Amino acid sequence: MQLVVARIGRAHGIKGEVTVEVRTDEPELRLAPGAVLATDPASAGPLTIETGRVHSGRLLLRFEGVRDRNGAEALRNILLIADVDPDEQPEEPDEYYDHQLMDLDVVLADGTEVGRITEISHLPSQDLFIVERPDGSEVMIPFVEEIVTEIDLKEQKAVIDPPPGLIDDRSEIASARDEDGD
Numbered sequence: 001m002q003l004v005v006a007r008i009g010r011a012h013g014i015k016g017e018v019t020v021e022v023r024t025d026e027p028e029l030r031l032a033p034g035a036v037l038a039t040d041p042a043s044a045g046p047l048t049i050e051t052g053r054v055h056s057g058r059l060l061l062r063f064e065g066v067r068d069r070n071g072a073e074a075l076r077n078i079l080l081i082a083d084v085d086p087d088e089q090p091e092e093p094d095e096y097y098d099h100q101l102m103d104l105d106v107v108l109a110d111g112t113e114v115g116r117i118t119e120i121s122h123l124p125s126q127d128l129f130i131v132e133r134p135d136g137s138e139v140m141i142p143f144v145e146e147i148v149t150e151i152d153l154k155e156q157k158a159v160i161d162p163p164p165g166l167i168d169d170r171s172e173i174a175s176a177r178d179e180d181g182d
Contacts, residue, residue, distance in 0.1 A: 001099060002038060005030040006080040008061075011072035017051075017060045018072045020080070023122060027059060030082045040079040047080065096151060105157045106131050106141065109149065114160065114167055115139065129158070139167050 005027075009019035024030045033052055039045030048064040066072055084097070098120045106114040106129065119130035120143070127143040141147060141160060150159040160167075 001084050002081045003084050003097065003099065004040070004079050005037070005082045006059075008075045008078045008080065010076060011069045012055070012060050014069045015062070016066040016068055016072045017062045018066075018075055019058050020061055022059055024082075031059065031061065031080075035082070038081040038083070040081060044075065044078045047075075047078075096153075100153060101129070101151070101158070103156070104151070104153075107157055107159055109159055109161055114141075117158065141166070 003024070005022070005024040007021040007023065009021055011017070012019055020031070022031070031049060031052060033049050035049045036046050037049070039047060049061055050064045051062045053060050063075070066075065101117055101120060104117045106117060108114060113134065115131040115133040117129045118132045118138075121128040121130060121140070129141040129143055129148070131139050131141055133139060141162070147160055147162055147166070148158055149161050150157075152159070
């Protein structure tokens with residue numbers, strides 16, 4: 001199975017290094033020197049990582065055969081793709097690969113159907129499940145422990161306990177004033 005593990009950003013310096021937007025929880029495994037990665041578009045690769053280092057909080061990579069800034073700039077916005085065994089599991093028990101979560105049924109604790117996970121959006125602060133509702137509409141569910149209470153891969157479901165208003169229009173409106181306006 002192929003998984004996107006990073007997107008190449010801008011060139012860094014004049015010796016062929018690039019910044020990368022990491023899209024894996026295991027960069028030390030997937031983006032290590034010697035790793036050979038497929039690319040999207042495929043015509044740009046495969047690329048072999050020669051060196052990697054962290055500079056000011058950003059991962060910098062240099063690929064074999066890329067020795068100058070022009071070569072590095074030519075790689076901008078290319079996706080890096082790793083081959084992963086579909087049965088491979090993350091090291092931590094409460095971590096999941098995107099392919100494990102895709103197409104899970106999303107239900108409330110009482111079993112009420114909410115929808116199906118069609119996409120996972122990785123944001124800087126948290127990940128979001130994009131859930132397609134039975135009526136075709138979409139709802140975004142933050143992938144945080146307080147809301148997503150259980151992931152059951154055997155049953156192919158994610159159990160959620162959403163706050164009022166997250167999945168429906170019946171949100172509770174709190175007001176400091178009582179109804180007579182005092």
